[in-house]
Amino acid sequence: MCRYFVSLCLVFVLSVAGFAQKEKQRAPSDTLMFKYLPTGFRIGTDALAIFLSQKDPKLKLWEVNADLDFDRYYLAADYGSWSKQITIDNSTNINNGDYQNNGTYYRIGADINFLLKDPDKNMFFIGFRLGKSKFDHTLNYSMDYTGPYATGPIVKTVSASGVTASWTEITTGLRVKIVSGFWMGCTARLKLSPNYENSPSLVPYDIPGYGLYEQSPYWGFNYQLFWRFPVRKLKVRPKEVAKKT
């Protein structure tokens, strides 16, 4: 599975790298005035989260994404909701409990676009995010116990409310203009250094927005649909206009 994923990503990266080179050759010299003023913002959603929520009744996810351009740099922010329930089986396949969590999360960060001066605002980007989430979680479990303090299994419910977690991400991906005002894209996330607070009796199994707490680094993937709302038009510098005429 991982091998296929590696191959797919290599094909993706190589094709984008080639595309970026062509764009670089084709792009005109810098003709933009107010280079670092935003020209518009994109708002989108994660189609994969919606699809997974439809497929699995124990999973409820949605995520809203936004970015704002500052020339080749983009300010990016995500906000999402997460509700998940899993059944826990031990190695002898005896059902020994369930874990559920629900909460919200946000990520904020920046991307650098390597498709320089693309008039359609297509992107091949690398960036980073800081992620934070707040959630409640509960674990119901039963464990076999033979010892001096009890006879039979230990049955317990452990829960915590208002658990906060944070992590960092390195991101890469694509945004491609499909029709006027509409972009599609994907973002791969390498999630690192998860940590949590306010849950003294229960280690989170899942952190909303991050994924499995016990795994670091952890990969995430979004397939996004974006709508762009322009706030100003690109203007040509007077000097460049004079040169052209």
Next chain:
Amino acid sequence: MRHILLISVLLVLASCFNKGDCLKTNTDKVRIAFKSKADGKNLSLRLNSVTAQGFPTVLISNQDVAGTFELRIDPNQAFTNFIFDYKVGEVSDKDTLKLTYRPLARVPASDCGAFLYFTDLNYTKTGFDSIRIVNAQLLSDANILNVQIFR
């Protein structure tokens, strides 16, 4: 672009090594050693009995101890109050030791099951001369000592 390509490949490859495992390292046994207050060396003594207050079961009975020994803690509570009846040389004595800890449930992976860890080990009451917490987490590694009792 070559650098970007290289970084991307490294990031993707890193994802292949993130599979969790069901390594079980927890235990409900606290590892204790009696030490001599004079020279810090292991103390040889005879444990006539060790019991936990509120429970009828005798945890240790008539055992000669020269190094470390293990006592099971109560997993349903955040403390266990041990009562030691012991003999050093020809002198018999009776002391208590109340250990506190924090039970912490953990699910390493959904197919591993839930494990209960005990951490933040400490003591609140004791009749012994001096106590030292060496390792505050109970782990299955037999080389990890948790408590030193000086007498």
